[in-house]
Each structure stands twice: as structure tokens, then as C-alpha cells.
Amino acid sequence: MAELAVEGLVHVYREGAVRALDGVDVRIGTGERVALIGQNGSGKTTLVRHLNGLLRPTEGRVTIDGIDAGSMTVAQLAARVGLVFQDPDRQVFSGTVRAEVEFGPRNLGHRGGELAAAVDAALQAVGLAGEERTNPYDLGQSRRKLLALASVLAMRTPVLVLDEPTTGQDARGVERVRAVVASASEEGRTVIAISHDMRFVAEAFDRVVVMRDGRVILDGSPAEVFAPASRETLRSTFLEPPWSATIGDRLGLGSTPTESSVVSALLDRGAAG
Amino acid sequence: MSLQLSGVGYRYAGAQRPSLLDVDLELPDATVVGLAGASEAGKTTLCLVASGLAPRTVGGRIRGMIRLDGEDVDAWPMHRLAERIGIGFQNPGTQLSQVADTVFEEVAFGPMNVGLARDEIIERTWDALDALRISDLAERDPRRLSGGQQQLVATAGLLAMRPSHLVLDEPTAQLDPAGTRLVADAIARLAAGGASILVAEQKTDLLAAVASRVVVLADGRVALDGPADEVLADPALGELGVAPPSAVRLRSALEAAGLDPAVLGASRDG
Amino acid sequence: MAGSARLIGDPTAGRGIPGVLGRPGPSPFHRLNPLTKATLATVTAVAAVVLGGLIGPAILVAVAVVLPAVAAGVLGRLVRTALLLSLPIAISAFLVNLFFLPGAETVLLRIGPITATAEGLAFALEILARILAISGAITLFYLTTRPADLVVDLERRGISPRIAFVANASVQTVPAMVERAGQITAAQRARGLDTEGSIWRRIRGVVPIVGPVILGSITEVEERTMALEARAFTRPGRRTLLWWPADSAAQALLRWAMLLGLVALIVARIVGVGS
Numbered sequence: 001m002a003e004l005a006v007e008g009l010v011h012v013y014r015e016g017a018v019r020a021l022d023g024v025d026v027r028i029g030t031g032e033r034v035a036l037i038g039q040n041g042s043g044k045t046t047l048v049r050h051l052n053g054l055l056r057p058t059e060g061r062v063t064i065d066g067i068d069a070g071s072m073t074v075a076q077l078a079a080r081v082g083l084v085f086q087d088p089d090r091q092v093f094s095g096t097v098r099a100e101v102e103f104g105p106r107n108l109g110h111r112g113g114e115l116a117a118a119v120d121a122a123l124q125a126v127g128l129a130g131e132e133r134t135n136p137y138d139l140g141q142s143r144r145k146l147l148a149l150a151s152v153l154a155m156r157t158p159v160l161v162l163d164e165p166t167t168g169q170d171a172r173g174v175e176r177v178r179a180v181v182a183s184a185s186e187e188g189r190t191v192i193a194i195s196h197d198m199r200f201v202a203e204a205f206d207r208v209v210v211m212r213d214g215r216v217i218l219d220g221s222p223a224e225v226f227a228p229a230s231r232e233t234l235r236s237t238f239l240e241p242p243w244s245a246t247i248g249d250r251l252g253l254g255s256t257p258t259e260s261s262v263v264s265a266l267l268d269r270g271a272a273g
Numbered sequence: 274m275s276l277q278l279s280g281v282g283y284r285y286a287g288a289q290r291p292s293l294l295d296v297d298l299e300l301p302d303a304t305v306v307g308l309a310g311a312s313e314a315g316k317t318t319l320c321l322v323a324s325g326l327a328p329r330t331v332g333g334r335i336r337g338m339i340r341l342d343g344e345d346v347d348a349w350p351m352h353r354l355a356e357r358i359g360i361g362f363q364n365p366g367t368q369l370s371q372v373a374d375t376v377f378e379e380v381a382f383g384p385m386n387v388g389l390a391r392d393e394i395i396e397r398t399w400d401a402l403d404a405l406r407i408s409d410l411a412e413r414d415p416r417r418l419s420g421g422q423q424q425l426v427a428t429a430g431l432l433a434m435r436p437s438h439l440v441l442d443e444p445t446a447q448l449d450p451a452g453t454r455l456v457a458d459a460i461a462r463l464a465a466g467g468a469s470i471l472v473a474e475q476k477t478d479l480l481a482a483v484a485s486r487v488v489v490l491a492d493g494r495v496a497l498d499g500p501a502d503e504v505l506a507d508p509a510l511g512e513l514g515v516a517p518p519s520a521v522r523l524r525s526a527l528e529a530a531g532l533d534p535a536v537l538g539a540s541r542d543g
Numbered sequence: 544m545a546g547s548a549r550l551i552g553d554p555t556a557g558r559g560i561p562g563v564l565g566r567p568g569p570s571p572f573h574r575l576n577p578l579t580k581a582t583l584a585t586v587t588a589v590a591a592v593v594l595g596g597l598i599g600p601a602i603l604v605a606v607a608v609v610l611p612a613v614a615a616g617v618l619g620r621l622v623r624t625a626l627l628l629s630l631p632i633a634i635s636a637f638l639v640n641l642f643f644l645p646g647a648e649t650v651l652l653r654i655g656p657i658t659a660t661a662e663g664l665a666f667a668l669e670i671l672a673r674i675l676a677i678s679g680a681i682t683l684f685y686l687t688t689r690p691a692d693l694v695v696d697l698e699r700r701g702i703s704p705r706i707a708f709v710a711n712a713s714v715q716t717v718p719a720m721v722e723r724a725g726q727i728t729a730a731q732r733a734r735g736l737d738t739e740g741s742i743w744r745r746i747r748g749v750v751p752i753v754g755p756v757i758l759g760s761i762t763e764v765e766e767r768t769m770a771l772e773a774r775a776f777t778r779p780g781r782r783t784l785l786w787w788p789a790d791s792a793a794q795a796l797l798r799w800a801m802l803l804g805l806v807a808l809i810v811a812r813i814v815g816v817g818s
Contacts, residue, residue, distance in 0.1 A: 039449055039450070039451055040419065040420070040449045040451075040452075049729075052733055054729050054732065054733065073739065074732045074733070074738075075732070075735050075736070075737045075739075078732070078733055078734060078735040079735070082733070082734075083733040085726075085729070085730045085733070087726075089755060089758070089759050089762060090723065090726050090727045090730050090755055090759065091727065091730035091731060091734070091751075091755060092755060092758075093750060093751050093754030093755050093758070103734060103751065104734035104735055107734060107735025107736055107737070108735050137758070140312050140313040141312070142312035142313075143312070143313075151734065152733075152734065155734065155735070167446065167447065168312075168363075168446055168447075168475075169312070169475075170310075170311045170312040170475055170514050170515070170516075171311070171475075171511070171514050171515055171516035172311060172514050173312065174516070196449050196450055196453075198450075199519070238450060238451040238454075239450055240450065242519075243478070243519035243520070243523070244519070244523065247523065247537060250538075251536070251537075259522060259523055259526045260526070262523060262526070262527075263526050263527060263530045263532065266527065266530075266532050266536065267530060267532065270532070321769075324773065326769050326772060326773065329772075330768065330769055330772045331769070350777075351772050351775075351777060352772075352775040352776075352777050352778035355772065355773050355774060355775040356775060359773065360769075360773045362766060362769070362770060364766060367763055367766040367767050367770060368766075368767075368770040370708075370712075370770075370771065370774075371711075371712045371715045371767075372691075372708055372711040372712055372715075374691060375561065375563060375564060377560065377561050377564065378564065378785065381785060382774055383774035383775055384783075385782045385783050385784065385785065386704070386774060386775040386776055386778055386782045387775050387778060387782070388778070388780065388781060388782055388783050389783055390783065391783055391784075391785065394783055394785065395558070395559060395560055395785070399558050411561050412561045412563045427770075430774060431773070431774075434774065434775070
């Protein structure tokens with residue numbers, strides 16, 4: 001439904017010589033699930049804010065389905081790229097869960113039955129279906145975060161961008177987020193997520209983009225990015241691969257970013273020997 | 274010197290149901306106790322109750338008994354408890370006093386409030402900075418540090434009070450991997466040095482690395498309580514909403530596939 | 544050396560406080576005790592109002608504002624800041640008196656229906672001199688005194704540590720709130736909130752921004768309060784200070800001298816000496 005292209009993107013913050021983005025080129029196809037990882041300050045947040053126009057390039061450009069994002073306002077881009085912020089308390093303002101989720105789609109002009117359906121589906125997806133009348137501040141912090149996710153899901157944008165969706169979530173919350181990523185992708189939506197949770201990244205995404213100092217330093221599947229050969233590159237930016245990859249490396253199993261890949265590799269080895 | 278909670282229950286002001294019920298918990302000397310549980314299970318509430326902030330600052334009603342070295346602390350005012358039990362929170366920024374231009378003054382804030390002698394304050398502050406290996410940050414502006422560094426400064430501020438116990442509520446929740454590493458290493462060093470710490474965390478890998486005992490809360494009650502190795506390998510963790518540590522999960526995955534988990538080697542690292 | 548005493552611990556007894564704490568200012572004027580500088584500013588401002596005529600306030604500006612500013616190396620910034628501060632009032636006061644002083648007769652200039660008078664000009668200049676003296680005095684104080692120094696000095700003289708804390712901390716809340724409002728605006732725009740449309744749209748857009756600002760601030764205050772209490776903030780009584788701005792008998796004498804001088808000036812004015 002939407003192809004994203006970032007071409008030679010440079011972003012310099014007004015205050016000074018900080019090149020938050022120093023020439024980024026990335027192409028993301030329809031329905032891809034991409035994880036964006038890197039230390040704070042690597043440019044991840046700056047990059048995603050260019051996708052919906054909150055930030056504009058100093059050089060280079062961002063195109064969505066071939067159209068330059070620079071030619072669209074933030075409100076127009078919001079219909080194409082939904083961005084969920086990390087801190088739900090910086091957006092939640094309604095008195096009820098339902099009203100909060102309706103806000104986004106309403107702004108996009110959805111009404112009536114279409115609106116209701118989108119809201120119902122979103123609440124269902126994050127597990128808040130029974131809490132429509134609840135005051136968001138009566139939900140705990142982690143469920144409020146799921147509410148923020150629902151409020152952007154309901155906008156039904158072809159691209160979904162999540163900023164640290166699993167921070168502060170317990171095991172069930174992480175499962176929910178994982179399910180949301182999977183079903184959005186199945187619907188043909190492109191999902192991009194910034195995350196520190198390497199296990200979540202390895203298991204829920206088919207592509208990992210690693211950033212450092214405003215540049216992309218690795219871009220490939222989890223198996224490629226978390227392979228033993230990439231270990232030093234990751235270390236250079238203080239990242240560690242998921243435990244499964246580390247132990248697979250230690251046991252000489254090749255690249256095993258997920259638990260199931262460790263199991264498969266061991267089974268193969270057993271079968272071979 | 275031990276901190277002991279017996280039959281403790283707690284209900285927030287205006288809440289329909291209690292957040293904690295019948296909790297027995299002991300935090301002895303030189304022990305790290307990990308606290309795990311799903312969101313809303315009561316971890317934060319337990320931290321607030323153990324430190325005395327609940328009910329003193331937060332309001333609400335408490336039941337049961339809390340004893341510090343055998344003495345009932347029910348009548349103690351908050352500032353007196355603050356000298357014995359330090360509590361740290363998730364958000365690194367909101368723990369800063371905002372009135373200190375240097376890390377040194379930030380860490381000295383607590384002892385200054387207590388009215389100790391100037392030399393004593395200076396000594397304690399340097400000791401706290403040394404314990405967390407941030408003495409080189411002494412002259413920096415705390416507001417300009419990274420999240421992980423700010424967490425260390427906040428913790429140093431607690432240590433400068435020379436508490437007998439530290440309660441840390443998800444100290445790495447808002448930190449990036451580098452910050453998490455910084456804080457986790459610091460906790461491990463403090464533990465090795467004989468500190469008594471109650472640390473609540475979603476990251477069971479971290480608990481596996483530093484805790485000797487683990488308590489799991491569910492719906493305000495203690496569901497599991499025992500040695501860290503046993504509790505973190507307990508199959509009930511999943512239902513209780515807690516993700517087992519990576520090593521445990523991998524062992525289970527191998528077992529489920531008919532493989533021998535011993536092939537992973539003995540390792541508690543996550 | 545008077546005025547530069549810093550209570551740094553004895554280096555032979557182990558580490559003292561870092562030298563940067565309570566760092567002395569760059570010039571002797573900076574290093575004066577905050578209360579001394581505050582007294583100077585207040586006395587100058589009041590004297591400017593009390594003194595009659597043009598010469599008095601002008602001399603005051605030269606001696607009590609410009610001279611110290613030069614000594615402190617802040618003259619450039621002082622002029623820019625004081626002018627910025629007082630320009631609107633100065634211009635309107637000047638024009639009002641130039642053209643509309645009641646009872647003025649000597650005409651200087653006629654522009655259509657309004658006339659500029661010589662008496663008006665003289666009076667306008669006097670008002671201007673006073674405005675400049677007051678804004679100059681205040682700006683001089685502001686430019687050469689750090690808020691932390693002033694608050695610590697007051698605390699040493701007896702105000703409650705908790706009040707001192709509030710004074711110090713409140714300055715911080717505004718930038719923090721502005722930053723938070725910025726982030727909230729970004730989040731809501733990402734949900735299609737139109738911040739560029741008609742007035743009506745913009746008014747409707749206020750609630751989604753202001754709501755979280757307020758709610759978030761309340762939550763934050765709760766967290767901050769708990770963190771402070773965990774560090775014995777509410778312990779009654781005094782707390783120990785690590786450093787404080789130096790003071791001296793000479794400065795105390797100077798402060799009294801300035802105050803007495805001001806009283807004498809007021810008395811003289813009331814009695815009718817000089818004008």
C-alpha cells in the first residue's frame with residue numbers, strides 16, 4: 001500500500017553543528033516489518049519524525065509512493081503515516097478510552113459506521129475492548145501505552161511507526177504489541193519500530209536497520225544483522241545481539257537470532273552427526 | 274539489619290480494592306531480592322510501602338506491620354525513614370532536585386537536608402560517587418547527563434544517606450541498552466559489596482544476574498518467593514505474566530523439541 | 544582576600560568540595576555579596592525617583608549603574624538588556640509628556656493638532672532619566688548575580704530551606720513545561736491535529752495540547768515530591784550548606800551607609816532642601 005524512500009537525508013538541528021542525520025538512504029517496501037535500532041543519539045527518532053513531516057530535511061528528501069513528503073502538510077501525512085510516541089502521557093487527553101481512540105480517525109475525516117468499526121477493531125487488537133468508558137488515567141501506565149497504540153491503529157494508515165512500543169510493558173503487553181505488528185503487516189501495512197528490545201526485534205521483524213551517529217551502519221535480516229560477523233559492528237555502538245544469537249555463536253551454530261533458530265540449528269546438527 | 278513486612282496490606286486513597294494483600298517479605302542484610310510481576314501486580318506499590326512513602330506521602334491505608342531491625346516503624350515520620358531506606362524510581366529526570374548545578378551538590382542534597390556536619394557531608398558524597406564510579410562526573414550539570422548517568426546520580430544521592438536498605442523500582446525501565454548496562458553493573462557491584470537491595474524489574478535477565486532471591490507478585494499478593502534460580506525457572510511464571518529469563522526460555526524451548534538443555538552449558542547470564 | 548573566600552575543604556584532609564561549587568564571579572563587583580548588590584540596586588532605584596531634576600538621576604546612573612557595569616565588564620549587555628526592558632515604557636512616557644504635559648506653554652514644534660513644548664521636553668527627559676536609572680540598576684543586579692547565590696545567601700540569613708528551594712526550582716518549571724508542550728503538540732499533530740487552519744480549528748486544538756500538559760505536570764509533581772521526600776526534604780529546621788557567598792564587615796557597613804544615605808535623601812526632599 002505504501003513504499004517509503006529516504007534519499008540522502010541530512011538533518012542539522014538549528015541550534016548548531018549537530019548533524020543528527022548525516023546522509024541516510026533507505027527504501028522500505030509495502031508490508032515490510034522494519035526495526036530501527038541504535039543508541040540514543042544515533043538519529044533513529046530524528047529519522048522517523050521525517051516520515052510524517054514533523055521534521056523537514058536539511059538536505060535530501062523523503063518520498064511516500066513516489067510523492068515528496070515535503071509537498072504535504074503534517075496533517076496530510078498523518079493520513080499515510082501513523083506515528084505512536086513513546087510516552088502515552090504526552091498525548092492522552094480524553095475522558096474515556098473510546099473518545100481517545102476516536103480522536104485520530106476523526107481528524108482524518110472518518111465518521112459514522114466506518115469510524116466505529118475502526119475504533120472497535122483497534123481496541124480489540126490491544127485488548128482494551130471492555131474498557132471503552134474507562135478514564136485513561138484509571139488504566140495503568142502500560143495499558144495506557146496500549147491505548148496510545150490503539151489510537152493510531154484506528155487511523156488505518158498504510159504505514160505504522162512505533163517508538164519504543166515495548167518499553168514499560170510486561171510479558172503480556174509485549175505479546176500484544178507483537179500480535180499487532182504481525183496483523184498489521186498481514187493487512188499489507190508497513191510497520192517500522194524503534195526498539196531497544198533485541199529479542200522483540202529479532203522475533204517480530206524481517207528487517208533490522210542499525211544506526212550510529214546519524215548513519216545507517218547495518219541493514220539486513222535479523223539473521224544477517226545479529227550474525228557473529230556483525231558482532232564487532234554492533235559492539236561499536238554499544239549494542240548486544242539477543243541472547244539466542246550470543247549462545248548460538250558460542251556453540252558454533254552460525255547465526256541464530258531467535259530461540260526457534262537455535263532449536264532448529266541444534267536439531268540439524270543432531271541430524272547431521 | 275533487616276527490613277521485615279508482615280501481613281502487609283495497602284489500599285490507595287479512593288481506590289475500590291486494595292493494591293496489596295497479606296504480603297510477607299523480608300529484606301535481610303547483604304541480600305538482593307528481585308521483585309517481579311505483571312504490570313499492576315503491585316510492584317511499585319510494594320516499593321512505596323517498603324520505603325514508607327505509602328502511606329506517609331501518598332496517602333491511603335496500610336495494614337500489617339513493618340519492622341526495621343525489629344522495631345515497628347509505623348510512627349516514624351518520612352524524613353526519619355529516608356535516612357534508613359532509600360527509594361529510587363524509573364524516571365531518571367524527575368528524581369533530580371533541579372536546584373543543583375553540579376552532580377556533587379545533587380548527591381549531597383539528602384545529607385544537607387538532614388543537617389549533618391559539613392565535613393561529614395563531603396565525605397559521604399565522595400564515598401557515594403566512588404561506590405558508583407561516577408566521581409569524574411562530580412562537576413557536571415546533572416540535567417545534561419544521559420538517562421543512565423542520571424539514574425546513577427540519583428542512586429548516589431540515596432547512598433549518601435547511608436541507608437541500610439535500597440529499594441529500586443524498575444531502575445532500567447526507561448534506559449537504553451548502554452544505560453541499562455551501566456545501572457545493572459552498578460547494582461551488581463553494590464550487591465557484591467554487601468548492600469541490601471529490593472529491586473523491581475520486568476527484565477528477568479537482570480534479576481537472574483544480580484538477585485539471590487526473587488519474589489513474584491500477582492494481584493497484590495505474593496505468588497512465588499524463593500531462591501532466584503528456582504523462582505525464575507518456575508513454569509508458573511508465564512501465567513503470572515512474567516517473561517522468564519532468556520536462558521530459562523531457551524532451555525524450555527530445547528526441552529520442548531526433545532533436545533538436551535545441558536548442551537547450552539551452565540550459564541545464568543542473560 | 545576579602546570577597547573571594549570560598550569555603551573549600553582542607554586539601555590535606557582528603558578531598559574537599561569541587562572548586563566549581565559556588566564559583567566566584569569574574570570581577571570584584573560580581574564577587575560582592577548578593578545582598579550588597581541588591582541593596583545597591585534598590586537604593587539606586589528609589590533615589591532616582593526621589594531626586595529632583597535631571598542632573599541628580601543622571602549622576603546616579605553614571606555612578607551607581609554605568610561605573611560598576613564597566614568595572615564588571617557587562618556594560619554592553621547592560622545597555623542592550625536595560626533598553627530592551629524599558630523601551631516601551633520609555634518611549635510612551637517620553638512622547639506623552641513631550642506633547643501632552645498639562646500647563647506647558649513654550650511651544651517648540653507643532654505637528655497637526657498636537658504641540659511639543661519646552662516644559663514637556665524637560666519633564667520628559669527627567670522621566671526618561673529615572674526610567675533608565677531604575678531599569679539599569681535592576682539589570683546590573685540581574686547580570687552580576689546568579690540566582691543560586693542569592694537564594695543560598697538568603698537561606699544563610701534565615702529563610703526556610705523549603706522556601707529557598709521553591710524559589711530556585713520554580714525558575715526551572717517554565718522551560719520544562721514549554722518543552723513538554725512541544726512534545727505533546729508533535730504527538731497530536733501526528734494524529735492529524737491541524738495546527739495551521741482557521742482560528743476556530745486552532746481554538747479547538749487547544750484542549751488536546753493543554754490537557755496533557757496539565758495532567759502530565761500533575762503526575763510529574765507527584766513523582767518529584769516523592770523523590771524529594773525520600774531525601775528528607777521535609778525535615779523541619781535548617782539544613783547544612785556546603786558553600787555560600789562571602790560577606791564582610793566592610794560590605795555590611797557599605798549597605799548601612801547606602802540605606803542611611805537614602806533615608807537622608809528622602810528626609811531632605813520632604814524638608815525641601817534642593818530640588
